[in-house]
Amino acid sequence: MIRRRRVGVLLVLLGALAALVAPGAFAHESTPTGVQRIELDLGARELALTITAPPEGGGRLPVVVLPRGEAPPGEVMLAAVRPGEEPANPVAVPVAPVGQPHEVALTADAPGAWEITVADGTTVARVPVTVAAPAPTPGWVWAVRVGAVLGVIALIAALAQSVRQRPRLALGLGAAALVGLTVAATAVAMAPSSATTTPEAAPAPAPVTAPPAGGHAGHGGAAPSAPAPVPMTSGSVVATASTTSPAVPGAPVDLELDLTDSSTGAVVDDLAIHDDALIHLAVIGPDQQLAHVHPVRTAPGHYVVRLTPGVAGRYGVFAEMERAGDGGHQVARTAFEVPGPSTVSVPPAPGPxxxxxxxxxxxxxxxxxxxxxxxxxxxxxxxxxxxxxxxxxxxxxxxxxxxxxxxxxxxxxxxxxxxxxxxxxxxxxxxxxxxxxxxxxxxxxxxxxxxxxxxxxxxxxxxxxxxxxxxxxxxxxxxxx
Ligand SMILES: [Cu+2]
The missing domain is CATH 2.60.40.10 (Immunoglobulins)
Known part of the structure; x- marks a missing residue:
């Protein structure tokens, strides 16, 4: 009778112990996989890349390339390189016909900053990717494991028949069990509650993690209704637009964007992918034609996109982006000129x-x-x-x-x-x-x-x-x- 009760007590204690240890074990073992989409308007091509983050510590980096729009036939060259490096041994990916995805497996074999380069022969787009370092086992996990094991051993020993007959030893072992289990329980209680999603444990394919959920509806909102020529709030991004050569109506031209921080003047290179792009660029001409494009990053803080302005005149540029951390969503406004006689007198678009x-x-x-x-x-x-x-x-x-x-x-x-x-x-x-x-x-x-x-x-x-x-x-x- 007494023995059966003892076994029951032991089982209850073991069950409680398992419940204590389990969350720690799962927290460490979970390694979420990051999949991120990014739109690239590279030269005359519109490409959607789907990037699967490599495992912690590095490894295979699968990329799916989907051509959209009116992709001219041909191929682009993909590679994974350290930031700024020239692509070595790039892989050729066909980019036609539209809607036909092609997968390539690149390799990023060590933790740290990488870039996926996508080259069309003229421009090299560089998509930042971070390979997470293997997360070290946190101290509290070790405390749980060691405390729990010692506690269980002491408990079993204390309940053993032979020990029961020596009350002092039993008491000592009982106390040891209590200490071990208390250490384990305390470690679990004091463990970071976000253990399952620590940044180190979650490899992110882009410099920052996924955009905040539900942050899409009606972003951008309205600009200040009062005239504000140069918004200079701290941490906002200043965009400067220029064309690589004088723009001519009806001819393609590359528009370059340079991003700097309004408060420090430093180059801004911490953009997060939001809504599948690093920058959503709206270019609106004097003829009220809209180009909604996604410039490619070619160097830190430097972006390029090809446009074909329809008419001469001054074009408004709206760059929507999110900075890593708490930078939030912002729209940087700038403009550029297409030289020539401004002959536009377009009637407004039809109403509803x-x-x-x-x-x-x-x-x-x-x-x-x-x-x-x-x-x-x-x-x-x-x-x-x-x-x-x-x-x-x-x-x-x-x-x-x-x-x-x-x-x-x-x-x-x-x-x-x-x-x-x-x-x-x-x-x-x-x-x-x-x-x-x-x-x-x-x-x-x-x-x-x-x-x-x-x-x-x-x-x-x-x-x-x-x-x-x-x-x-x-x-x-x-x-x-
Ligand atoms: Cu967009």
Whole structure:
């Protein structure tokens, strides 16, 4: 009878011990795998890379290259190198036809900073990747293990029949068991609660970890409604845009972006991938044409993207990015010039209603656009009397809405800092086939009354379809300043 009770007590204690030790063991063994997508507009090509982070300590670095847009045939060369190094033994990857993914396995065989280079013969894009160092077993894990083992041994010994007959020894062993188990329990209690997600244990394919979940809806928001020529808040990024050669209307030209920190003047090279890109760049011309592109990083703080400006004049540039750490989402505004006589006098894009875009009939509805109030913008896509339901997600979203507000002159002006800029997403879930449509909906609050230029963007057949809309926003009811 007594023996059975003793065994029962022993089992309960062992169970409690197992429960104590288990979390520590699992915490150390968990090694989440990071998979990250990044869009690259490299020369004339649009590529989507899917990068799987190598294991802790380094190893195989698989990369899937998916050509989009109107990719010219040919190949790009991929390699994994230390920062700034020239790619040695690059792997050739075909980049046609569009929609056809190709996987290559690169190797990053040691911890630390790496770059995936993607070269098209003219430009070498460098995507930063960090290989995590193997996480050392934390001291508290050792405390749990040693304390628990000693405690169990002492406990079993204390309960043994032969020892029971020597009360002093039993008492001593019992005390040792108590000490061992207390050490283990204390170590577990004092262990970092985030043990399963310590930065060292989570290899990140990019310089920083994944973007914060749920931070997509309506980012960008509105620019300050008061004119602010140069936003100089601490830690903000200053972008400078220039073309590698004088831009000519109708001809492709490379736009270069240099990023510096407004407070230190230092080169900014800590951008995190957010919404599948390091920088989401909106370039808006005097003809109100939008290019939403993803420049490639070619050197620290230096980015390049190819554009074909349609007309001469001054172009507004909006660079959306997130800095690592608590830098947050920010939009740096700049501009560049396409020399030549400015002969543009474009009529504004049509207002809400039906229009034909890329072979589709698009019905845009913006009911009751009032300043300061959430407004829904809906685009419904059809073709030949049928609903279009094969829209592809782009940058992880069903659709994008870019918004440019009125400048001081009353019309949307991409080079006027008074023009609010916004970038909104349709976050709806995909249909059963993984596609979207026919309805793409956004919620946006127009900061003030006036004329806005909107661009709704979706992807179909690997091509981006842009629907331009002019919206007049009414003043809010009540006295206006
Ligand atoms: Cu983008």
């Amino acid at each position: 209603g039906m229009r034909e875009v890329a072979g589709m009939q698009v019905d845009v509805a913006v009911p009751e656009a009032v300043a300061g109030r959430p407004t829904s913008v809906t685009a419904t896509f059809g073709q030949g009397g049928r609903q279009v339901t094969d829209l592809q997600g782009w940058l992880g979203m069903a659709g994008h809405l870019l918004v440019l507000g009125p400048g001081l002159g009353g019309a949307p002006d991409p080079t006027d800092p008074a023009s609010a800029f916004g970038h909104v997403h349709d976050m709806s879930a995909a249909g059963p086939a993984g596609t979207y449509g026919p309805r793409i909906t956004f919620e946006h609050t127009f900061p003030r009354a006036g004329r806005y230029q909107l661009w709704v963007q979706v992807q179909r057949d690997w091509q981006i379809v842009t629907v331009s809309v002019t919206v007049d926003v009414a003043p809010a009811a009540g006295p206006q300043p």
